[in-house]
Amino acid sequence: MTTHAESKTVSDEQRAQMLKLVTRSFYKELVNYGVTQAQVLSVAGHLLDNVMQANGETKDDRSCHSQFFKIPDVIDSWGAKKRLAVHDVSILPIDASVPGHVAAWLRSPSAQESFYPRFPQTEQELSRYLVAPTREYFAIRYKDELAGIIGAESIDLGPAKLEMRKLVGDADMRGKGIGKRATFLFLYYAFMVRKFNKVYVYSMDTNIRNLQLNARFGFELEGILLEEAVVRDERRDVVRMGLCEPTWVKLFS
Numbered sequence: 664m665t666t667h668a669e670s671k672t673v674s675d676e677q678r679a680q681m682l683k684l685v686t687r688s689f690y691k692e693l694v695n696y697g698v699t700q701a702q703v704l705s706v707a708g709h710l711l712d713n714v715m716q717a718n719g720e721t722k723d724d725r726s727c728h729s730q731f732f733k734i735p736d737v738i739d740s741w742g743a744k745k746r747l748a749v750h751d752v753s754i755l756p757i758d759a760s761v762p763g764h765v766a767a768w769l770r771s772p773s774a775q776e777s778f779y780p781r782f783p784q785t786e787q788e789l790s791r792y793l794v795a796p797t798r799e800y801f802a803i804r805y806k807d808e809l810a811g812i813i814g815a816e817s818i819d820l821g822p823a824k825l826e827m828r829k830l831v832g833d834a835d836m837r838g839k840g841i842g843k844r845a846t847f848l849f850l851y852y853a854f855m856v857r858k859f860n861k862v863y864v865y866s867m868d869t870n871i872r873n874l875q876l877n878a879r880f881g882f883e884l885e886g887i888l889l890e891e892a893v894v895r896d897e898r899r900d901v902v903r904m905g906l907c908e909p910t911w912v913k914l915f916s
Protein backbone atom coordinates (compact mmCIF):
# COMPACT_ATOMS: atom_id res chain seq x y z
CA MET A 664 0.00 0.00 0.00
CA THR A 665 1.31 3.47 -0.85
CA THR A 666 1.89 5.72 2.16
CA HIS A 667 1.10 9.45 2.14
CA ALA A 668 4.83 10.29 2.11
CA GLU A 669 5.42 7.92 -0.82
CA SER A 670 2.54 9.32 -2.88
CA LYS A 671 3.81 12.86 -2.23
CA THR A 672 7.23 11.82 -3.52
CA VAL A 673 5.72 10.18 -6.61
CA SER A 674 3.71 13.29 -7.39
CA ASP A 675 6.74 15.55 -6.76
CA GLU A 676 8.74 13.40 -9.16
CA GLN A 677 5.96 13.60 -11.76
CA ARG A 678 5.88 17.38 -11.46
CA ALA A 679 9.67 17.56 -11.84
CA GLN A 680 9.44 15.33 -14.93
CA MET A 681 6.63 17.48 -16.33
CA LEU A 682 8.78 20.60 -15.85
CA LYS A 683 11.66 18.90 -17.64
CA LEU A 684 9.33 18.04 -20.48
CA VAL A 685 7.96 21.57 -20.81
CA THR A 686 11.54 22.91 -20.74
CA ARG A 687 12.53 20.52 -23.51
CA SER A 688 9.49 21.58 -25.59
CA PHE A 689 10.40 25.23 -25.01
CA TYR A 690 13.97 24.50 -26.08
CA LYS A 691 12.74 22.79 -29.28
CA GLU A 692 10.48 25.78 -30.01
CA LEU A 693 13.42 28.17 -29.56
CA VAL A 694 15.49 26.12 -31.99
CA ASN A 695 12.54 26.17 -34.44
CA TYR A 696 12.49 29.97 -34.18
CA GLY A 697 16.14 29.99 -35.24
CA VAL A 698 17.62 30.71 -31.82
CA THR A 699 21.22 29.43 -31.69
CA GLN A 700 22.76 27.35 -28.89
CA ALA A 701 24.64 30.40 -27.60
CA GLN A 702 21.47 32.50 -27.63
CA VAL A 703 19.67 29.84 -25.58
CA LEU A 704 21.98 30.79 -22.71
CA SER A 705 20.88 34.43 -23.08
CA VAL A 706 17.27 33.25 -22.95
CA ALA A 707 18.04 31.43 -19.69
CA GLY A 708 19.46 34.70 -18.37
CA HIS A 709 16.31 36.59 -19.42
CA LEU A 710 14.18 34.00 -17.66
CA LEU A 711 16.12 34.66 -14.47
CA ASP A 712 15.62 38.42 -14.97
CA ASN A 713 11.89 37.82 -15.14
CA VAL A 714 11.99 35.86 -11.90
CA MET A 715 13.89 38.74 -10.25
CA GLN A 716 11.41 41.30 -11.62
CA ALA A 717 8.50 39.31 -10.25
CA ASN A 718 10.17 40.09 -6.93
CA GLY A 719 8.61 37.27 -5.02
CA GLU A 720 5.18 38.03 -6.43
CA THR A 721 5.13 34.93 -8.62
CA LYS A 722 1.50 33.91 -8.73
CA ASP A 723 1.39 30.31 -7.58
CA ASP A 724 -2.39 30.54 -7.98
CA ARG A 725 -1.80 30.34 -11.76
CA SER A 726 -0.70 26.75 -11.21
CA CYS A 727 -4.32 25.65 -10.98
CA HIS A 728 -7.40 26.83 -12.87
CA SER A 729 -9.49 26.34 -9.72
CA GLN A 730 -8.64 29.97 -8.92
CA PHE A 731 -10.79 31.04 -11.88
CA PHE A 732 -13.74 28.72 -11.76
CA LYS A 733 -15.35 26.17 -9.47
CA ILE A 734 -17.98 23.49 -9.97
CA PRO A 735 -20.87 25.77 -8.81
CA ASP A 736 -19.96 28.26 -11.61
CA VAL A 737 -21.24 25.79 -14.22
CA ILE A 738 -24.68 26.65 -15.58
CA ASP A 739 -25.98 23.13 -15.91
CA SER A 740 -28.95 22.91 -18.29
CA TRP A 741 -27.98 19.41 -19.37
CA GLY A 742 -31.29 17.87 -18.29
CA ALA A 743 -33.51 20.38 -20.15
CA LYS A 744 -31.36 21.68 -23.03
CA LYS A 745 -28.28 19.44 -23.25
CA ARG A 746 -26.09 22.48 -22.62
CA LEU A 747 -23.36 23.31 -20.09
CA ALA A 748 -21.95 26.84 -19.81
CA VAL A 749 -19.39 28.83 -17.89
CA HIS A 750 -18.78 32.54 -18.52
CA ASP A 751 -19.18 33.06 -22.31
CA VAL A 752 -18.36 29.48 -23.28
CA SER A 753 -20.78 26.59 -23.64
CA ILE A 754 -20.67 23.01 -24.88
CA LEU A 755 -23.56 21.15 -26.50
CA PRO A 756 -23.96 18.05 -28.69
CA ILE A 757 -22.70 18.51 -32.24
CA ASP A 758 -25.19 18.99 -35.06
CA ALA A 759 -24.89 18.23 -38.79
CA SER A 760 -23.22 21.60 -39.53
CA VAL A 761 -20.18 20.95 -37.31
CA PRO A 762 -18.17 18.33 -39.31
CA GLY A 763 -17.81 20.77 -42.24
CA HIS A 764 -16.24 23.37 -39.94
CA VAL A 765 -13.96 20.77 -38.35
CA ALA A 766 -12.78 19.59 -41.78
CA ALA A 767 -11.94 23.22 -42.66
CA TRP A 768 -10.06 23.80 -39.37
CA LEU A 769 -8.09 20.58 -39.81
CA ARG A 770 -6.83 21.74 -43.20
CA SER A 771 -4.34 23.76 -41.19
CA PRO A 772 -1.38 21.37 -40.79
CA SER A 773 -0.55 22.70 -37.30
CA ALA A 774 -4.08 21.87 -36.08
CA GLN A 775 -4.13 18.39 -37.60
CA GLU A 776 -0.57 17.65 -36.46
CA SER A 777 -1.48 18.39 -32.83
CA PHE A 778 -3.44 15.16 -32.65
CA TYR A 779 -2.24 11.66 -32.10
CA PRO A 780 -3.60 9.71 -33.85
CA ARG A 781 -4.91 12.19 -36.42
CA PHE A 782 -8.53 12.98 -37.21
CA PRO A 783 -9.97 11.91 -40.57
CA GLN A 784 -9.68 14.65 -43.21
CA THR A 785 -12.96 14.89 -45.07
CA GLU A 786 -16.33 16.22 -43.94
CA GLN A 787 -17.95 12.92 -44.89
CA GLU A 788 -15.51 10.83 -42.84
CA LEU A 789 -15.73 13.26 -39.91
CA SER A 790 -19.56 13.10 -39.92
CA ARG A 791 -19.32 9.36 -39.27
CA TYR A 792 -16.28 9.55 -36.98
CA LEU A 793 -17.59 12.16 -34.53
CA VAL A 794 -20.82 10.27 -33.76
CA ALA A 795 -19.42 6.72 -33.53
CA PRO A 796 -20.65 4.77 -30.44
CA THR A 797 -17.26 4.82 -28.67
CA ARG A 798 -17.05 8.62 -29.05
CA GLU A 799 -19.01 11.61 -27.82
CA TYR A 800 -18.17 15.02 -29.23
CA PHE A 801 -19.53 18.47 -28.36
CA ALA A 802 -19.53 21.80 -30.14
CA ILE A 803 -17.74 24.58 -28.24
CA ARG A 804 -19.58 27.88 -28.55
CA TYR A 805 -18.10 31.24 -27.59
CA LYS A 806 -20.68 34.04 -27.29
CA ASP A 807 -22.92 31.82 -29.42
CA GLU A 808 -20.39 31.44 -32.20
CA LEU A 809 -18.94 28.02 -33.03
CA ALA A 810 -15.35 28.01 -31.76
CA GLY A 811 -14.31 24.36 -31.77
CA ILE A 812 -15.04 20.85 -30.63
CA ILE A 813 -14.24 18.87 -27.51
CA GLY A 814 -15.02 15.28 -26.86
CA ALA A 815 -14.42 11.76 -25.74
CA GLU A 816 -12.65 8.99 -27.59
CA SER A 817 -12.26 5.33 -26.56
CA ILE A 818 -15.13 5.47 -24.09
CA ASP A 819 -14.67 2.45 -21.84
CA LEU A 820 -17.58 1.90 -19.47
CA GLY A 821 -15.90 -0.94 -17.52
CA PRO A 822 -13.17 1.10 -15.82
CA ALA A 823 -15.22 4.27 -16.55
CA LYS A 824 -12.47 6.03 -18.47
CA LEU A 825 -12.18 8.00 -21.68
CA GLU A 826 -9.71 10.01 -23.73
CA MET A 827 -10.38 13.75 -24.11
CA ARG A 828 -9.61 15.68 -27.31
CA LYS A 829 -10.16 19.34 -28.02
CA LEU A 830 -9.76 21.81 -30.83
CA VAL A 831 -10.30 25.56 -30.77
CA GLY A 832 -10.61 25.73 -34.52
CA ASP A 833 -10.02 29.29 -35.61
CA ALA A 834 -6.46 30.32 -34.73
CA ASP A 835 -7.75 33.86 -33.92
CA MET A 836 -9.95 32.36 -31.21
CA ARG A 837 -6.99 30.76 -29.42
CA GLY A 838 -5.45 32.27 -26.30
CA LYS A 839 -8.75 33.85 -25.19
CA GLY A 840 -9.49 31.27 -22.49
CA ILE A 841 -11.97 29.30 -24.61
CA GLY A 842 -9.96 26.06 -24.47
CA LYS A 843 -9.66 26.06 -20.71
CA ARG A 844 -13.36 26.85 -20.15
CA ALA A 845 -14.42 24.15 -22.61
CA THR A 846 -12.08 21.69 -20.88
CA PHE A 847 -13.59 22.58 -17.51
CA LEU A 848 -17.11 22.00 -18.89
CA PHE A 849 -16.10 18.73 -20.50
CA LEU A 850 -14.55 17.49 -17.23
CA TYR A 851 -17.77 18.52 -15.45
CA TYR A 852 -19.71 16.45 -17.98
CA ALA A 853 -17.39 13.43 -17.65
CA PHE A 854 -17.19 13.40 -13.86
CA MET A 855 -20.47 14.95 -12.66
CA VAL A 856 -22.98 14.09 -15.40
CA ARG A 857 -21.61 10.75 -16.68
CA LYS A 858 -19.84 9.74 -13.42
CA PHE A 859 -16.67 8.61 -15.19
CA ASN A 860 -13.66 7.92 -13.02
CA LYS A 861 -10.80 8.88 -15.30
CA VAL A 862 -10.04 11.19 -18.20
CA TYR A 863 -6.72 10.97 -20.05
CA VAL A 864 -5.11 12.88 -22.90
CA TYR A 865 -2.39 12.35 -25.47
CA SER A 866 -0.40 15.41 -26.41
CA MET A 867 2.60 16.07 -28.63
CA ASP A 868 5.67 16.85 -26.52
CA THR A 869 5.96 20.27 -28.18
CA ASN A 870 2.35 21.32 -27.52
CA ILE A 871 3.21 23.54 -24.55
CA ARG A 872 -0.17 25.29 -24.53
CA ASN A 873 -2.01 22.00 -24.24
CA LEU A 874 0.40 20.59 -21.63
CA GLN A 875 -0.01 23.74 -19.50
CA LEU A 876 -3.75 23.77 -19.89
CA ASN A 877 -4.08 20.13 -18.79
CA ALA A 878 -1.62 20.39 -15.89
CA ARG A 879 -3.62 23.29 -14.45
CA PHE A 880 -6.69 21.06 -14.30
CA GLY A 881 -4.82 18.53 -12.17
CA PHE A 882 -3.77 16.16 -14.99
CA GLU A 883 -0.61 14.28 -14.00
CA LEU A 884 2.02 12.85 -16.28
CA GLU A 885 1.40 9.13 -16.83
CA GLY A 886 4.17 8.48 -19.29
CA ILE A 887 6.10 9.53 -22.35
CA LEU A 888 5.66 7.40 -25.46
CA LEU A 889 9.06 7.72 -27.04
CA GLU A 890 9.17 8.54 -30.76
CA GLU A 891 5.54 7.42 -31.03
CA ALA A 892 4.54 9.73 -33.88
CA VAL A 893 6.07 11.09 -37.05
CA VAL A 894 5.34 14.70 -37.97
CA ARG A 895 6.83 16.13 -41.15
CA ASP A 896 9.40 13.31 -41.27
CA GLU A 897 10.46 13.95 -37.69
CA ARG A 898 9.96 11.43 -34.89
CA ARG A 899 8.09 12.94 -31.97
CA ASP A 900 7.41 11.86 -28.39
CA VAL A 901 3.81 11.73 -27.24
CA VAL A 902 2.88 12.58 -23.66
CA ARG A 903 0.05 10.85 -21.83
CA MET A 904 -1.56 12.61 -18.87
CA GLY A 905 -4.40 11.39 -16.64
CA LEU A 906 -6.87 12.85 -14.17
CA CYS A 907 -9.11 10.91 -11.79
CA GLU A 908 -12.44 12.14 -10.50
CA PRO A 909 -11.52 12.49 -6.79
CA THR A 910 -8.56 14.76 -7.65
CA TRP A 911 -10.68 17.02 -9.88
CA VAL A 912 -13.57 17.22 -7.40
CA LYS A 913 -11.14 18.09 -4.59
CA LEU A 914 -9.54 20.85 -6.68
CA PHE A 915 -12.74 22.40 -8.07
CA SER A 916 -15.33 21.99 -5.30
Ligand SMILES: CC(C)(COP(=O)(O)OP(=O)(O)OC[C@H]1O[C@@H](n2cnc3c(N)ncnc32)[C@H](O)[C@@H]1OP(=O)(O)O)[C@@H](O)C(=O)NCCC(=O)NCCS
Pocket residue numbers: 773774777778827828829830831832836837838839840841842843844864865866870871872873875876
Ligand atom coordinates in the same frame (compact mmCIF):
# COMPACT_ATOMS: atom_id res chain seq x y z
C1 LIG B 1 -4.84 23.50 -27.07
C2 LIG B 1 -6.03 24.43 -27.31
C3 LIG B 1 -7.32 23.62 -27.26
C4 LIG B 1 -6.05 25.49 -26.20
O1 LIG B 1 -7.17 26.34 -26.39
P1 LIG B 1 -7.03 27.95 -26.20
O2 LIG B 1 -8.40 28.51 -26.22
O3 LIG B 1 -6.06 28.46 -27.18
O4 LIG B 1 -6.39 28.02 -24.74
P2 LIG B 1 -6.70 29.07 -23.58
O5 LIG B 1 -6.77 30.46 -24.14
O6 LIG B 1 -7.88 28.59 -22.82
O7 LIG B 1 -5.38 28.94 -22.71
C5 LIG B 1 -5.18 27.79 -21.91
C6 LIG B 1 -3.77 27.78 -21.35
O8 LIG B 1 -2.86 27.56 -22.43
C7 LIG B 1 -1.64 28.25 -22.12
N1 LIG B 1 -1.38 29.19 -23.20
C8 LIG B 1 -2.23 30.06 -23.77
N2 LIG B 1 -1.60 30.72 -24.76
C9 LIG B 1 -0.35 30.23 -24.81
C10 LIG B 1 0.78 30.48 -25.64
N3 LIG B 1 0.75 31.39 -26.61
N4 LIG B 1 1.91 29.76 -25.41
C11 LIG B 1 1.95 28.83 -24.43
N5 LIG B 1 0.93 28.55 -23.63
C12 LIG B 1 -0.21 29.24 -23.82
C13 LIG B 1 -1.83 28.94 -20.82
O9 LIG B 1 -1.40 28.07 -19.78
C14 LIG B 1 -3.32 29.11 -20.74
O10 LIG B 1 -3.81 29.21 -19.45
P3 LIG B 1 -3.78 30.67 -18.69
O11 LIG B 1 -4.48 31.64 -19.60
O12 LIG B 1 -4.52 30.41 -17.44
O13 LIG B 1 -2.34 31.00 -18.49
C15 LIG B 1 -5.93 25.19 -28.69
O14 LIG B 1 -4.74 25.92 -28.71
C16 LIG B 1 -5.98 24.25 -29.89
O15 LIG B 1 -7.06 23.90 -30.33
N6 LIG B 1 -4.81 23.86 -30.42
C17 LIG B 1 -4.75 22.95 -31.57
C18 LIG B 1 -5.29 21.57 -31.25
C19 LIG B 1 -4.65 20.94 -30.01
O16 LIG B 1 -3.47 21.11 -29.75
N7 LIG B 1 -5.48 20.18 -29.27
C20 LIG B 1 -4.99 19.47 -28.10
C21 LIG B 1 -4.69 18.04 -28.44
S1 LIG B 1 -5.84 17.02 -27.53
